[in-house]
Amino acid sequence: MNAALAILALVFAVSIALGLFARRGHDMNLEQWSIGGRGFGTVFVFLLMAGEIYTTFTFLGGSGWAYGKGAPAFYILCYGAIAYSLSYLMLPLIWRYAQPRRLVSQADFFVAKYDSRALGVLVSAVSVLALVPYLVLQLKGLGIIVSESSYGRISPTIAVWTGSVALVAYVIVSGVRGSAWTAALKDLMILGVAVGIGIYLPIHYYGGYGAMFKAIEAGKPDFFRLPPAGMSPAWLISTVLLSALGFYMWPQYFASTYTAKSDNVFRKNAVILPLYQLVVLFVLFTGFAAVRVIPGLEGDDADLSLLRISRVTFGAPMLGLIGGAGLLTALVPGSMILISAATILAKNVYRPLMPGTTDRSTGILARTLVPAIALVAVWLTLRGGHAIVSLLLLGYSFVTQLFPAFVLSLGRRPLASAEGAFAGILTGEITVAYVSWSGTSVATLFPSAPQFAKDLNVGVVALVVNSVVLLVVTAATRPLAGKVSSDVIRA
Amino acid sequence: MSAFHAYRWLDLFYDYSPSTIASLSSTTGNDSRVNDPTQPTRVVEGIRLRAYHLLIFVAPIGMLGGVPFANGVRTLPFGLPFLLVWIAAWVIATSVCMAVLYAIDGRRTDSAPPDSAGSP
Numbered sequence: 001m002n003a004a005l006a007i008l009a010l011v012f013a014v015s016i017a018l019g020l021f022a023r024r025g026h027d028m029n030l031e032q033w034s035i036g037g038r039g040f041g042t043v044f045v046f047l048l049m050a051g052e053i054y055t056t057f058t059f060l061g062g063s064g065w066a067y068g069k070g071a072p073a074f075y076i077l078c079y080g081a082i083a084y085s086l087s088y089l090m091l092p093l094i095w096r097y098a099q100p101r102r103l104v105s106q107a108d109f110f111v112a113k114y115d116s117r118a119l120g121v122l123v124s125a126v127s128v129l130a131l132v133p134y135l136v137l138q139l140k141g142l143g144i145i146v147s148e149s150s151y152g153r154i155s156p157t158i159a160v161w162t163g164s165v166a167l168v169a170y171v172i173v174s175g176v177r178g179s180a181w182t183a184a185l186k187d188l189m190i191l192g193v194a195v196g197i198g199i200y201l202p203i204h205y206y207g208g209y210g211a212m213f214k215a216i217e218a219g220k221p222d223f224f225r226l227p228p229a230g231m232s233p234a235w236l237i238s239t240v241l242l243s244a245l246g247f248y249m250w251p252q253y254f255a256s257t258y259t260a261k262s263d264n265v266f267r268k269n270a271v272i273l274p275l276y277q278l279v280v281l282f283v284l285f286t287g288f289a290a291v292r293v294i295p296g297l298e299g300d301d302a303d304l305s306l307l308r309i310s311r312v313t314f315g316a317p318m319l320g321l322i323g324g325a326g327l328l329t330a331l332v333p334g335s336m337i338l339i340s341a342a343t344i345l346a347k348n349v350y351r352p353l354m355p356g357t358t359d360r361s362t363g364i365l366a367r368t369l370v371p372a373i374a375l376v377a378v379w380l381t382l383r384g385g386h387a388i389v390s391l392l393l394l395g396y397s398f399v400t401q402l403f404p405a406f407v408l409s410l411g412r413r414p415l416a417s418a419e420g421a422f423a424g425i426l427t428g429e430i431t432v433a434y435v436s437w438s439g440t441s442v443a444t445l446f447p448s449a450p451q452f453a454k455d456l457n458v459g460v461v462a463l464v465v466n467s468v469v470l471l472v473v474t475a476a477t478r479p480l481a482g483k484v485s486s487d488v489i490r491a
Numbered sequence: 492m493s494a495f496h497a498y499r500w501l502d503l504f505y506d507y508s509p510s511t512i513a514s515l516s517s518t519t520g521n522d523s524r525v526n527d528p529t530q531p532t533r534v535v536e537g538i539r540l541r542a543y544h545l546l547i548f549v550a551p552i553g554m555l556g557g558v559p560f561a562n563g564v565r566t567l568p569f570g571l572p573f574l575l576v577w578i579a580a581w582v583i584a585t586s587v588c589m590a591v592l593y594a595i596d597g598r599r600t601d602s603a604p605p606d607s608a609g610s611p
Contacts, residue, residue: 071562077578081585082551088589089538089547096536210570224572226562233559240555267593274585281579412537 005150007320008327011189012166015331018185019170019178026177030363033175034104034343035258040180045265046272047183048176048256048336053080053277054190055333056141059326060303062280066287068302070223072231073284078240080277083247088270090248092263093410099258105340106254107348110402113409116418117352122425123402124348127251130398131341134250135334135377137395139164142330143381148307149323151316160381167331168374171338172367176259179335186328191279193325197310198282201289204313209285216291223291234452242459246400251344252336342369394436397459401428404467416470419477424470431462543595546588554581 026032040048058076065073094109101112106127111120142163143156170178206212216223226233248254260266283306290297290305294312297305310322346366351357357365405421408414416424434440435458442461443454554577561577568576 071574074575074578077582078554081582085547085551085585088592089544093538213567213570213572225574233562236558237555267596271586271589271593274582274589278579278582
């Protein structure tokens with residue numbers, strides 16, 4: 001029991017030390033702090049981007065879905081691979097645009113492309129609305145992981161406070177370099193721990209993978225097939241597409257594009273990351289193994305399946321290692337979220353409102369905001385409540401609404417007008433919020449639609465509304481004929 | 492959106508020389524560095540789209556397009572659910588497609604500078 005505590009404490013101490021050490025030899029202006037001075041090579045960009053694969057959501061939620069839902073959990077394997085496919089062209093385009101203009105945040109990209117600070121403020125608001133709940137999710141996961149793997153010795157409240165203090169400390173000191181260095185430790189531990197238990201548990205309890213799937217299917221027929229209605233193939237395809245489009249719209253991953261020192265980094269990573277993502281398979285296997293070993297976890301408790309099966313199977317030292325790996329899955333994304341949110345608030349919200357703010361004071365303000373944002377997140381985490389749960393689910397849908405305006409801006413000149421982009425994003429977000437709080441689904445909107453259409457992820461509706469508004473407002477604000485002729489003259 | 496306009500948009504992915512970027516900077520605003528002769532930039536904007544770049548869509552279409560079919564198959568290859576094997580195989584195929592693209596791009600463009608693992 002004490003061994004688990006000791007290992008947890010050790011992992012925690014090493015990650016803080018790494019995070020603080022990362023600063024060595026670097027002056028911390030905003031560009032250094034937020035995006036590592038655009039000096040990262042393939043390895044560190046890989047570590048930052050792989051941060052998305054292994055958040056607490058994948059660690060706890062991935063195994064939880066496998067345990068509680070079966071085949072629908074396979075969607076977690078799909079969307080990353082599709083996002084990486086698109087990234088092969090998308091990320092070099094972002095990088096090549098951002099590099100000479102010295103962009104620092106995702107909102108900067110929209111401001112520069114559409115030449116509109118108002119759009120920047122809107123994108124910033126959307127980002128922060130999505131980022132804070134995402135940080136809350138990481139902190140919640142951190143609390144669960146530490147309390148479970150310390151056999152309840154450390155309460156979730158203490159874990160959340162300690163984790164946040166450490167996070168704030170190394171984020172303020174080292175910025176994104178701290179994230180990159182702790183990510184190195186995280187990925188090493190995850191590879192060892194997740195793959196290790198994913199291989200061991202099915203063999204230990206069932207004698208092999210085939211035997212495991214057979215045993216589970218004997219008790220739950222069709223557990224590994226998508227149902228014909230509800231979480232059907234149409235649901236999976238639409239959900240995967242929405243998640244893949246939203247993937248790089250998360251401000252912290254969008255901005256990690258800027259950390260690269262050349263655009264070739266992204267092409268290499270597009271080759272490696274899909275393979276690396278297969279590690280998620282072993283998290284799913286762990287969730288499946290738990291189905292017959294620790295039955296009876298209902299609803300949200302399914303998220304505990306990985307930690308509970310580890311607790312009944314392994315001794316304290318191994319549980320400490322698993323807990324340590326889990327702890328890092330919260331710290332790394334958490335630090336990237338803090339940096340992004342603080343940068344956006346300082347550079348894209350405060351600065352336009354207070355003309356005359358210098359680069360230096362923007363950088364200082366960003367770092368001052370870090371503890372404030374962390375405090376809000378800790379408060380929301382400990383307060384609990386249902387409003388947060390629905391906000392969490394909204395995060396992905398919120399950032400996905402940025403995609404139409406983003407993709408139409410990739411050319412030399414945006415296809416949409418700034419007004420169109422603004423109106424599209426705004427109506428998209430309002431639709432997402434309305435749909436989610438009223439519990440609307442495609443089935444309630446169109447009761448007579450065929451079954452496959454009813455199963456579509458309701459996020460598709462918001463994206464369609466968004467795109468239509470964007471195109472209509474663009475057409476109204478920018479006469480097409482004038483635009484084309486001016487292009488011809490320019491060419 | 493006229494076809495002509497859409498064509499113009501695709502054209503925007505083509506490489507631009509630094510001087511073209513400089514001439515464009517008046518339309519894009521906060522762009523001091525491009526015009527600054529003391530800060531030479533070798534970054535070329537845009538990407539020259541070629542037909543083989545369509546490879547990025549092969550794995551997504553294959554993976555998702557086959558889900559309704561794969562979901563109906565009852566065979567268990569290696570004792571694993573067919574749908575899971577289908578998806579995992581396409582994830583590997585994604586990597587292969589990217590590797591092929593990378594190889595072709597590496598031979599065709601000289602704009603990508605050699606890159607090494609940087610230390611943050």
